Amino acid sequence: MLDFLKGAANLLAGPMAGVVDFAGNALGLPPLITNSIKVAAGAATGNVMLAASGAMGVAQELSKNPPAKTEYRPSTSSQSKTDNGYAPSSSSPILSPGSSPLDPKMLDYADALRVLEANFQQLDLLDGRQSGVLSKKDLQRIASDASVSPQLRDAAGFMVENTAFFERLDRQGPLARIGIFSPLYNLDTFTVKDLRRELTAVESEFARYGRPTRPGSGGTPAPPPATGGRPGGGTSTPPPATGGNSGGGAVPGADRTPPSTSSAVDPDLREYHDVLRILDANWDTFDTAAGVKDNRFTRDSLDAILGSPAASSTLKRAAQFLKDHPAYFDRLEMAAGIGTRDGIVGRPDVTAALRQADAERGASASGGGRGTGSASSNVRSIVDNPNMSIEDKIQAILMSISSDTDEEILDVMEQMANVREQRASLGTGESDRKAGAKLESSMQELELRLQRLVEKRKAMFDLMSNMSSKFHEMAKTAISNLRSA
Amino acid sequence: MGRIIKHEGAVAMRMERGAVQNLKAFARGEMTWAEVEGMTFEEAKAIAQVGCDLAAAGRLEEARILFEGLVEGNPKDAAARAALGTVYQKLGKLEEAIAEYSAALEREPDNPVALANRGELYLRKGERQGFTDLANAVEADPHGETAGGRRARALVKAITLMAVEKMKEGPQP
Numbered sequence: 001m002l003d004f005l006k007g008a009a010n011l012l013a014g015p016m017a018g019v020v021d022f023a024g025n026a027l028g029l030p031p032l033i034t035n036s037i038k039v040a041a042g043a044a045t046g047n048v049m050l051a052a053s054g055a056m057g058v059a060q061e062l063s064k065n066p067p068a069k070t071e072y073r074p075s076t077s078s079q080s081k082t083d084n085g086y087a088p089s090s091s092s093p094i095l096s097p098g099s100s101p102l103d104p105k106m107l108d109y110a111d112a113l114r115v116l117e118a119n120f121q122q123l124d125l126l127d128g129r130q131s132g133v134l135s136k137k138d139l140q141r142i143a144s145d146a147s148v149s150p151q152l153r154d155a156a157g158f159m160v161e162n163t164a165f166f167e168r169l170d171r172q173g174p175l176a177r178i179g180i181f182s183p184l185y186n187l188d189t190f191t192v193k194d195l196r197r198e199l200t201a202v203e204s205e206f207a208r209y210g211r212p213t214r215p216g217s218g219g220t221p222a223p224p225p226a227t228g229g230r231p232g233g234g235t236s237t238p239p240p241a242t243g244g245n246s247g248g249g250a251v252p253g254a255d256r257t258p259p260s261t262s263s264a265v266d267p268d269l270r271e272y273h274d275v276l277r278i279l280d281a282n283w284d285t286f287d288t289a290a291g292v293k294d295n296r297f298t299r300d301s302l303d304a305i306l307g308s309p310a311a312s313s314t315l316k317r318a319a320q321f322l323k324d325h326p327a328y329f330d331r332l333e334m335a336a337g338i339g340t341r342d343g344i345v346g347r348p349d350v351t352a353a354l355r356q357a358d359a360e361r362g363a364s365a366s367g368g369g370r371g372t373g374s375a376s377s378n379v380r381s382i383v384d385n386p387n388m389s390i391e392d393k394i395q396a397i398l399m400s401i402s403s404d405t406d407e408e409i410l411d412v413m414e415q416m417a418n419v420r421e422q423r424a425s426l427g428t429g430e431s432d433r434k435a436g437a438k439l440e441s442s443m444q445e446l447e448l449r450l451q452r453l454v455e456k457r458k459a460m461f462d463l464m465s466n467m468s469s470k471f472h473e474m475a476k477t478a479i480s481n482l483r484s485a
Numbered sequence: 486m487g488r489i490i491k492h493e494g495a496v497a498m499r500m501e502r503g504a505v506q507n508l509k510a511f512a513r514g515e516m517t518w519a520e521v522e523g524m525t526f527e528e529a530k531a532i533a534q535v536g537c538d539l540a541a542a543g544r545l546e547e548a549r550i551l552f553e554g555l556v557e558g559n560p561k562d563a564a565a566r567a568a569l570g571t572v573y574q575k576l577g578k579l580e581e582a583i584a585e586y587s588a589a590l591e592r593e594p595d596n597p598v599a600l601a602n603r604g605e606l607y608l609r610k611g612e613r614q615g616f617t618d619l620a621n622a623v624e625a626d627p628h629g630e631t632a633g634g635r636r637a638r639a640l641v642k643a644i645t646l647m648a649v650e651k652m653k654e655g656p657q658p
Contacts, residue, residue, distance in 0.1 A: 057642075058639055058642045058643040058646060059643075061635070061638070061639035061642070062636070062639045062640065062643060064635075064639075065632050065635045065636040065639055066632075066636075067574070067602065067605055067636060068570075068571040068574035068575050068582070068602050068605075069541075069571060069632040069633065069636070070536065070537050070540035070541065070548060070568050070571040070572055070575075071537055071568060071571070071598055071631055071632055071633065072530065072533035072534065072536070072537055072564050072565065072568045073564050073567070073596070073597070073598055073630075073631050073633075074526070074530065074562075074563075074564040075563065075564070075593050075596070083561070084526055084559075084561060084562065085517040085519055085520060085559035085560070085561030085562055086517070086519050086520065086524055086525050086526040086528075086529055086559060086562075087519065087520050087522075087523045087524055087525050088525070089525050089526070089527060
């Protein structure tokens with residue numbers, strides 16, 4: 001079997017017999033064989049046994065590895081992998097280099113969270129009562145509510161259609177991440193705190209993994225079709241129900257995306273704020289528009305204003321806005337949190353709505369700060385005042401905040417008085433009993449709110465008192481130091 | 486309904502156009518038939534494994550058909566050509582075997598299977614090129630990962646020992 005090796009050895013040994021050192025060169029052999037020959041020659045000189053044992057080992061090796069064993073051994077080099085004559089396993093890599101591994105839908109999720117957070121109060125009031133939470137059912141209703149702006153509809157629709165994202169938002173809480181407690185948080189509801197917490201979590205994920213890009217957009221999200229500015233643009237906005245949906249965002253679909261805008265606040269909010277100011281300044285006109293002065297107005301009053309030739313264009317514009325935006329009308333009538341959605345707006349509602357709108361606009365303008373517009377301007381004037389020391393400025397700002405709290409307390413007390421009056425006017429019938437129960441729950445909410453406000457006021461005064469004494473101590477220490485120096 | 490049919494027709498046309506383009510590329514020698522058919526490397530590897538098992542079981546004709554098919558589908562596959570060479574070698578078709586080994590080495594000069602087996606065949610024929618092939622096979626597979634590489638190593642040792650014996654016998658007269 002191995003006879004050919006003898007011939008091979010003759011081939012090898014013939015030229016080598018002369019000069020062993022030049023064997024490799026003479027034969028044109030690679031160094032491996034040349035060295036093997038040298039080592040073997042050295043070992044075999046005078047040592048027949050060693051040579052014999054070596055021969056035995058080689059024979060065993062050869063019998064273990066028979067000739068022409070069929071095996072398929074593909075090359076491991078990268079070039080052969082790219083140009084190996086076979087179809088690629090997958091058409092494209094899962095993740096192109098430099099791109100974020102996060103799901104591109106996270107961008108839409110973040111947008112939806114922002115929109116929901118900025119307009120939470122309005123969305124909460126859409127069902128006629130302020131509960132402080134939004135449920136999946138609420139979102140479903142909002143997504144199909146033609147009276148809501150396309151931006152809000154799209155945000156709600158996104159959360160409804162993307163269950164995984166909704167569950168992510170839903171399961172928020174201190175123990176939500178612990179497996180056994182997780183089901184406790186699966187209530188299909190969320191609060192504004194949940195939204196804020198989730199927004200922070202999403203932003204931290206963007207910071208960690210990089211911001212994904214929307215597929216097909218080349219990294220730049222497409223601008224929303226009709227939500228970039230104030231819808232309507234002129235003095236009146238087209239009614240959503242009759243004028244169609246120019247925003248184009250009401251079509252439900254799994255890929256619906258809430259538009260990315262620089263501000264997540266509903267663009268109609270600015271106009272709503274203007275309308276509230278008009279209402280506040282012209283309350284009596286609105287109140288008596290229907291013919292009776294009863295310290296409230298209804299949708300009929302709006303029609304009366306619109307139909308009155310004596311009403312100014314400003315009043316008509318305000319009335320038209322409330323008529324065209326039922327969601328804002330509902331929000332206004334529920335602003336004070338009294339009663340149910342009965343289409344009646346009272347003076348406390350206007351005051352409360354104005355304060356809420358101020359707060360929302362202030363928060364959006366200052367990037368999350370809270371406080372009324374006048375309060376923020378007050379604070380700015382205090383901060384900018386060059387004649388005040390830092391201690392005076394802090395004290396003045398705290399005073400300004402506490403005065404806001406005082407106003408809020410007065411409002412709540414006024415609302416409580418209204419509820420009490422309404423309760424006193426109730427009879428003994430079935431409907432009156434039901435209304436009484438509702439008023440009772442409203443009263444309890446108001447009492448709780450009042451309690452919180454009073455506690456807040458007390459905390460504020462404690463803080464002011466502590467700071468005042470600290471400043472005093474610091475001043476005394478500084479003076480005594482100066483004296484001893 | 487009409488729109489749906491038109492849509493389906495358009496898709497079918499696109500697919501057809503893609504196939505035609507592939508066929509044209511194949512005709513120009515820019516694509517292998519395996520690429521036209523969409524055969525992936527993983528699929529080829531699985532087929533080759535079946536061929537190896539058949540050859541090990543002595544079913545050489547079936548193994549030959551499989552490897553010939555693989556080589557026909559993708560002539561660039563040096564490993565398949567080397568495997569086909571081993572089947573030819575066992576079938577006694579030594580010239581065809583050397584041709585396949587040489588073709589494999591053209592594409593992949595350090596294929597240890599092709600080097601070892603061609604080296605052995607050359608040595609059987611008394612050609613000195615066999616030493617070089619064996620040595621290259623040992624270098625290409627230093628850890629003996631392939632049967633060909635291990636065979637080449639054993640052959641090199643055997644030849645070396647015999648050469649030493651020859652040297653000890655003294656210079657040839």
